[in-house]
Amino acid sequence: MKRFIFVLQTLKPNYQLSKSLHNGKSDVELIQLYKSTSNTYYAGVVFQRYSHLITALSYKYLKNKADMEDAVMEVFEIMVRDLKSHEVKNFGNWLYSVTKNHCLKKKNKKEIPVGENGDQLKNESFFMEFDDEEDLNNRRLKEIRLEVLENAIKSLADEQKKCVELFYISEKSYKEIAGMTGFSENQVKSYIQNGKRNLKIYFEVNE
Template sequence: MDIIRDDIELLEAFRKSGDPEILGTLYGRYMHLVYGVCLKYLKDREKSKDAVMEIFEKLNQQVLRYEIRNFKSWLHVLTKNYCLMILRSAQWKREQQAEEISEFYMESGTFMHHENGQGNESDLKALEKCIETLQNKQKTCVRLFYLEERSYREISDETEFDLKKVKSYIQNGKRNLKICMEKKREE
């Protein structure tokens, strides 16, 4: 019996019984492929492993929702879409973080507002000076993330810093910039 026919039979058996072991058997055949697709898109082993498990958890509902003729192809598309959703979500988070720090640049930001009309230019100069006061690793990561709009992964690849360290350097650098800017504001 060919595997595609066997997949369809397992799907039908799952739909009739709702037995998660049947779905587990079917998913188990392609779990290594799901992992490979996740790794291709997410470029992180641990995130990919997590995604494999999360996709399996969602599979129960998804299988019942669609008419599936070729499980392997359908699962590939589901996995790809899931990874793209994660990446879009990560992009959205980066954009939110960029907006937070952009208050340093914006004249209208409550933190940086000056009544004298020269606030924006002096804020930029102060920000440049504050960036220079950061530790080298923080400075590098902050510049790459906020000024060159690189992702955590790109920064990690370029600097060879661990991904968690990159996140930490950016977060600590942002905090140190805020402290420095508050001091400059008081001067």
């Protein structure tokens, strides 16, 4: 949090005096000031009102002080970028969602193993694209979803079906799949991407 205060102090002279002058303004007023002036200081003042919430939420998901501090700064950067293009009615709720989504993405990125040629694995990372429920690690839930996935795969074209099964079910790398099927690695990647897109369409139609 000291890093965040330092950033605020560099944005505008006489930080403590200016902060006291703007503390009486609502979140909406400060956001409008930021949008109209592009002065990050105003975004910083409204962000600091929720800094304890953001810090606690970041630590809850990341369990690490250094990662938490990085996440707080990253959320601030996301906020100043997105506020310019988003109409935010309830800033607190919006910032909570931004923080939670960012921390989950950061946490999942650290936890997802990397296979040969940098392929990101596999069943769990695939399911995260469809559902971010926190109890995804429940064994029975994963078994049910694997059955659903296998049924959906049957709707794919043969090339897509073969590559998707080998990649997500058998956990083979692009190189291994190419060797087993005779496809080039680029073809394998294309079949998997197209297959994944068709699976998303399948789930949307059949949800």
